[in-house]
Amino acid sequence: MNHWRVALAALALGTSWTAIAAPANAPDPRFSGGDLFNLAAASDPQISPDGRSIAYVRRSNDIMTDRARSSIWLIDTTTGDQRPLVAGSGNHMSPRWSPDGKRLAYYSTSEGGAPQLFVRWMDTGQCARITGLPDSPNGIAWSPDGRRIAYLMTVPDEGAKLGSAPPKPEGAEWAKPLEIIDKVTYRTDDGGYVKPGFDHIFVVDALGGAPRQLTFGAYHDGNPAWTPDGRAILFSAVRKPDWEMIANDSEVYRLDVDSGTVSTLTDRRGPDNAPKVSPDGRLIAYVGFDDHKKGFEQGDLYVMNADGGGSRRVAPALDRSIDQFEWASDGHSIVASYEEAGSVVVSRIGLDGRVSRIASDVAGGGLDRPYAGGGFSLARNGTVAFTTDSVSRPPDVAVATGGKVRQLTRLNDLALSGKSLGTLRTLAVTAPDGSPVPSWILLPPGYQDGQRVPTILEIHGGPYAAYGQHFSTDYQLYAAAGYAVLYTNPRGSTGYGQAFADGIEKTYPDSNTADLLAAVDAAVGSGIADPENVFVTGGSGGGILTAWLIGKTDRFRAAASQKPVINWTSMSLTSDGIQFFGPYWMGALPWENYQSYWARSPLSLMANVKTPTLVVVGAEDYRTPVSEAEQLYSALKLRGVPTMLVKVPNASHGGIAGRPSQSAAKAAAIIAWFDKYRTRREPQTAERAGQ
Template sequence: TLKPGYSKIYTVSAEGGAPRQLTFGRFDDRGPLSFTKDGRYLLFSANRSEGWERDGNQTEIWRLTLADGALKALTSRIGPDASPVVSPDGRQVAYVGYDDSRRRGYENQRLYVMDIDGGNSRVLTGGLDRSVDAPVWSADGRSLYVDYDDHGSVRVARVGLFSGEIETIVAGLNGAGLDRPYSGGQFTVARDGTVAFTQGSTSRPSDIAVAKKGAEARRLTALNADLLGAKTLGKVEALPVKSSYDGKPIDAWIVTPPNFDPAKKYPLILEIHGGPFSAYGPGFSTDYQLYAAAGYVVVYANPRGSTSYGEAFANEIDRNYPSHDYDDLMSAVDAAVAKGFVDNDRLYVTGGSGGGALTAWIVGKTSRFAAAATQKPVINWTSQVLTTDAYSSMASYWFGKMPWEDPQGYWARSPLSLVGNVKTPTLVVVGDQDLRTPVGEAEQYYQALQLRGVPTALVKVPGASHGGIASRPSQSAAKASAILAWFEKFQSPPK
C-alpha cells in the first residue's frame, strides 16, 4: 500500500551527493523546471491554493529563490499556467496557459511572455485558433519555438517576440503513440535554429530528423528498417467525409489490408479515439496494421470534439457528449461502405476510454455492427464522476453540475441508459488498475449485458492502468488479439 505523499522539487550536485529538498507543504510541485541564468531562481508550475484537491485546473507559475526557499506566485488568473522557460538574458519568462473563466470543455492553450518578476504579461498566439505547447527560446531571445496540432498533424512554429508573427518551421511531427495513431511528437532547437524532431509516417514509427528554415527535413535514423522493410503493410489514405448531421467536413482515414483487391468485399472495423478532447492523425499504428493484416479495412476519424480544429469544433460537445459525434462516426462508416469494397454485413466497432464510451453509445443507438469491443469505457456518468481520479474536471467542466443536482442530465448521456436497446455482441476490456475509467464501469456494462442475454465477455488486463493498458508489447498484442478473436467469433461468411 502506498503512503500518501506529494511531488516535491529537489536539487542534487552534478558531482553527486545527497539531494536537497526545496519545496514543502501539502501540494504537488512539478516540472518542467527552469533556472534563471544567474542561478538565483527556479521556476515551476503548481496549484498551491486552498482547496486545490477539488480544482486541479488552477495552476500558477511560481518563482523559488534558491538561497532561502522563498516562493512567489508570478501569475494569478483563473486557469492553468504551466511550462515556464526563462529567456536567455534572464529578464523574461515564457509560459503557456489560458483564461478558464468560462469553464468550457475545451480552451486553446496559448503562449505568453512576462517579466521575471511577473509583470507585463502578454499573449503572443492570441490570433492562432490552435493550442500551443513546449515553448523554447531562440538563442538570441528574439523569438520562441512552440508546437501545435493542426488537423491531426503536429507542427513546429517560430513566434516572433515583438512582431507576434507565427512561422511554421516543421510540419508533420509524429510520435505520440504506437498502438494507435494519436497526434503528437517532440522537438528540440539548437543554437543555430536547427530543429531536431520525431518524424514518422503511416508505414513507420518515428525516427529522428532535423530541419532548418527553408530547407528540406533530413532524417537521421531508420530504426525500423530491418523490422518492417520486408513486410507488406496496410495502406493508409485520407477518407473524405461530411457529417450527416450538418454537412461539416470530418477528417478521417482508411486503412486497407496488405495486397488489397478493390474487387473483393472486406469486413470493416471502426476504431474511435479517446479523450474526447484529442486527435488522431496520419501516423503509424500497430493495432491498425494488425487488424489490416487479419483482413479488415480500418476506418478512424476525428469527430466533433476532437482537438486540432479550433475551439468551436472541440466545443461542439461542450456539456453535450456523446451527441452528434455519433453522426460524424456513422458518416465515416457510410463513406467507407460507399467505396464498394466493404461488406455491410461485417461491420465492427471498437475504441478506448472516450472511444469506449462512444462504442457503448453506438451499439445502444444502432444494430448495424456485427460485434463490438468497448475498451476502458465510461458507462454510467454518475458512478464515473464519483469514482474516477479526474472527478473535478469531469463534473465541473463536462456537466456544470454535480450528479445529485442533475441526475437526469447525467443519465441521459450515459451509455447504460441505452443498454436496453443493445443487440450487438459486445466485448468489454479494462485494466485492473484503471483509476481514470474505473473497473466498476466495465463491470456494470458486462453485468447489464449478461442480464439482458446479449453475448458478452469481460477481459481485465492484469497490472494495467488507464494509459498503460497496452504499454508493454505483450499487452498490446494480447489486447488486439482478444478483439480480433471476438470479431472473428461473430463473422458471417463473406459475400
C-alpha cells in the same frame, strides 16, 4: 510415432495438420503479434547546444521479460552515424545536455531500485551517479553555469492517523494495518494508490553530494526552470488552501535559490504552466488560459515581464493548443509545437505574433493506436530535432535546419521490410449538417480497388485528442486479419481549433453520433466497406462511444468496447479526477443534475442493445475504473446480448498496451470476436454489392 502425436495434438487444438507439419518455405509477410517484439521506437530527442549531436531514447521490446527497455543513443547530425551511449542492464531515460554541451545528465535504473540521476562526461565517457534517493527524481534542469542540477522529487509524509491497533506481541504475525485515506486524489492511473507525500524541488551539485530541498509545504510543485543568472528557479503549482479541489488554477512562482523565498508571479482564474525565461532574463513565457469550466480549452502562449507584470497573449490568431516550447537564442521568438489536423507541427512564433512553420510531421504518440504526439528540442543555431513516423514505420529521429528536414534514423526498416502492411487512404466525409469530418481508412494488404472488405470503425479516446496518419500496431494487426480500419477525428478532436473542440461541449457522447455514422456511410459509399460486415471498437472515449453507438443503431455486426464509461455518475465519483469530470465535463455534480448524467450515460440505452459486444479493460484502470466495464458486461448479460469480459492483468488505463504480449493478445481477442460474427463469403466488388 512422434509425428502421429503431433498430428493428434493438432486435431485436438482445431489446427490444420498442414500448418503444424509443413516447414516454412519463405518468411511470413503478414504482420503478427510476434512482430511487436521486433519493433523499436525513438523518443525524447535532445539536441546538443551546438547542434552537432542528438541524444535520444530508443525503446525496444524484450521478448524474455515482455517489457519495453529504454537506452540512450547518440546521433551525429551531419553524418547520421549513431552509437549507443547508455545501454546495458536497466532502463536509461531523459537525457539532458549541460549548457556547455560537455556533459549529459540522465536517469537510470542500472544499479537497481528507483531511477537515479547520473552525469556522463562526453569527452572521456566516464559516468558518475549523482543521487542515491529512495524515490525517483523528475524534471532535470541544469543551472546556467552547469554547476548544479535541479529536479523534482516526492517527499514522504506520515499521512492521516485515526486511532491505533493494540500493542503487537513480539514475533506475532498480524494483518496489515488499516489504510487511512483523507486525500481527494488517493489513487492515480499511472501510479496506483498514492503514498503520502508531496512533490518538491531539490538541487544537487553536478559533481554529486548531498541534495538540498528548496520548496516545502503541503503542495505539489512543478518542474523547475532556472533564470539565466542562476539566482532563481521558476515553477508552476497550485499553492492555495483548497488546492486539492482545484482542477485548473495553477500559478507561476519564483523561488529564490539562496533564501528559499517563494513569490507569486501570476494571478488569474485559470492554469498558468511551464514557465521559461528568455535568454536575456527580461521575459517569461508560459502556457495557460482563462478557465471557463469547459471540457477542453486550448493552452495559449503568454509572455510577461520577469517580475510578473505586463502579461500578454502571443499569436492569438493561431487557434491551436501549445504543447511544448523553447525560447530561440535571440530572445525575439519562441519555437513551439501544437497539434494540427492529426499531426504535430513545430513553428517559430515571433513575439509580434508571426508564425512560420519549421516541421509538419512530428509524431510519436504511442505504438498501439495512431495518436498525434511527439517531441522536439532546439539548438542554439536554430536546428530542431524531433521524432517523426509514417503509417508503415514507428517513430524515428529527424532534424530541421535551413528550411530542410532530414530523417536520421530508420530503426525498423530491417524488421518491417519483409512485411506486407496495410496502406492508407484519406476518406472524404461530410456530417449531416455539412461539416467535414477528417477521416482515413487503412486497407488490408493486397487490397484491390473495387473489392469490398469487412471494416472496423475504430474510435479515438480523449475525447479531446486526435488521430492521424501514423503507425499503429492494432491497425496493422486488424489489417493483416483482412479488415479495413476506418478512423476519424470527429468534433471534439484537438488540432482543429477551439470551436471544433467545443462541438461536444456538455453534449458528449451523443454529439459524435452523426459524425461517426457519416464516416461509416462514406466508407460504404466508397466501395471499400462491406455494409454487411461493419464492426466498431475504441478505447476510453472510444469505448464510451462504442457503448453509445450500439444503443443507437444495429448496423454493426459486433462491437468491442475497451475501457469504457457506462455510467457518468459512478465514473465521476470513482475516477482519479473527481475535481474535474463532474464540474467540467458534466457541468454539475451528480446530485445537482442527475437527469443530464443519466441522459449522457450509455447505460440509459441498454434496453436497445442487440449487438454482440466484447468488453475489455485493464485490471488496474483508475481513470475509467474497472467497475464501469463490469457494469456494461453485467447489463449485456441481463439483456441476453452475447458478451465476454476481457481483463488485462496489472494494466492501467494508459498502460493497457504496455506489455507487448498483452497488446498482441488484446488485439487477437478483438479480432477473434469480430471473426465470430463476420459473414463469410467470397470477396465482393462494389458492382456485385449493387453500389
